[in-house]
Amino acid sequence: MLTLREATATHHRRAEQxxxxxxxxxxxxxxxxxxxxxxxxxxxxxxxxxxxxRLVTRHPALKSVYDEGRRKVPGLQDDLTFLGGDPAxxxxxxxxxxxTRMAELAADQPLALLGIFYVLEGSTNGSKFIARKxxxxxDLPATGEGSAYLDPYGDMQPARWQEFKAAMDAQxxxxxxxxxxxxxxxxxFDAVHDLGGELLAAASDAAA
Numbered sequence: 344m345l346t347l348r349e350a351t352a353t354h355h356r357r358a359e360q361x362x363x364x365x366x367x368x369x370x371x372x373x374x375x376x377x378x379x380x381x382x383x384x385x386x387x388x389x390x391x392x393x394x395x396x397r398l399v400t401r402h403p404a405l406k407s408v409y410d411e412g413r414r415k416v417p418g419l420q421d422d423l424t425f426l427g428g429d430p431a432x433x434x435x436x437x438x439x440x441x442x443t444r445m446a447e448l449a450a451d452q453p454l455a456l457l458g459i460f461y462v463l464e465g466s467t468n469g470s471k472f473i474a475r476k477x478x479x480x481x482d483l484p485a486t487g488e489g490s491a492y493l494d495p496y497g498d499m500q501p502a503r504w505q506e507f508k509a510a511m512d513a514q515x516x517x518x519x520x521x522x523x524x525x526x527x528x529x530x531x532f533d534a535v536h537d538l539g540g541e542l543l544a545a546a547s548d549a550a551a
Contacts, residue, residue, distance in 0.1 A: 344508045347461050350525045354532035359469070363539025370476030376546045377481065378428035381492065383538060385419040386434040390442045391463070392416055394449040394456055401453075407510040409460065412503075418491035425489045426481075435545070437537035441530075448527065454520050457511070458527030462535070464507055471500050 358364065366372045372380075392414055399405045423430050434442060441459070448455045474493035483489040487497075496503045516524070 344461075344511050346521055347458070347525060347528055351462070351528045351532055354529045354536075358532045358536040358539075361536050361539045363543050368473055368476065370473075370480035372480075373546065374426075374481050376542055377477065378423065378426055379432060379545065380542055381419055381423055381426075381428055382430055382432040383435060383438045383542070384492065385416065385423065385430055386438050387441055388415045388419060388463070390445050391456065391459060394445055394453070395460065397449070398453050398456060404514065405457075408457065408507065408514065413464065413507075415463070415492055415495060418495055421491050422489050435538060435541040437534050437541055441534045444527075444530070452523050454516065455523040455527045458524035459531045461511070461524065462528050462531040465504075467495055467500060468504055470494065471496075 363372075367380075395409045399409055420430065422428070445456060445459065448459075470493040474490045477483065477490050477493060478485060481489065487494060494500075
């Protein structure tokens with residue numbers, strides 16, 4: 344986990360400093376753009392979770408890393424339903440490329456999928472604070488409807504992250520596997536950055 348954090352720091356910083364993320368953190372994204380973002384994350388998580396399910400079946404020791412409680416698809420579906428969003432919005436290029444990459448990894452280097460999962464699971468640390476801005480911005484209830492994906496663990500967030508870190512470290516992956524996880528984590532941060540740009544561009548085109 345320390346290797347992943349240090350090796351992805353530059354990519355992480357670049358993604359979180361994107362204008363999309365800056366607006367998101369302030370609760371300044373239009374509601375329609377928030378819905379479109381949720382739809383993109385649904386595509387990504389649905390694909391990742393299907394691959395992780397198969398990975399854990401082949402490697403039961405990974406159940407400590409990825410379990411039922413870490414699924415994000417149900418929360419995304421609930422948010423979109425509550426907000427009246429369209430889960431059928433097609434994936435934008437950055438999401439589509441990530442989905443394609445996951446299929447390639449699942450076939451050739453399945454453990455590298457954990458690099459992608461690291462990025463998305465780690466995002467729950469910051470998204471919990473984004474939820475606090477999103478709820479008043481979109482008039483969402485404090486009980487979580489409409490923001491379930493952003494705050495999946497509630498008060499258990501710190502504990503769940505510590506559990507994830509401990510579970511990953513306990514696997515004692517070979518250095519060669521860690522290297523490919525790092526590469527995919529870096530690419531995932533880049534995909535998050537690119538997706539933000541595509542979402543802002545789509546919103547600008549719609550307003551023109």
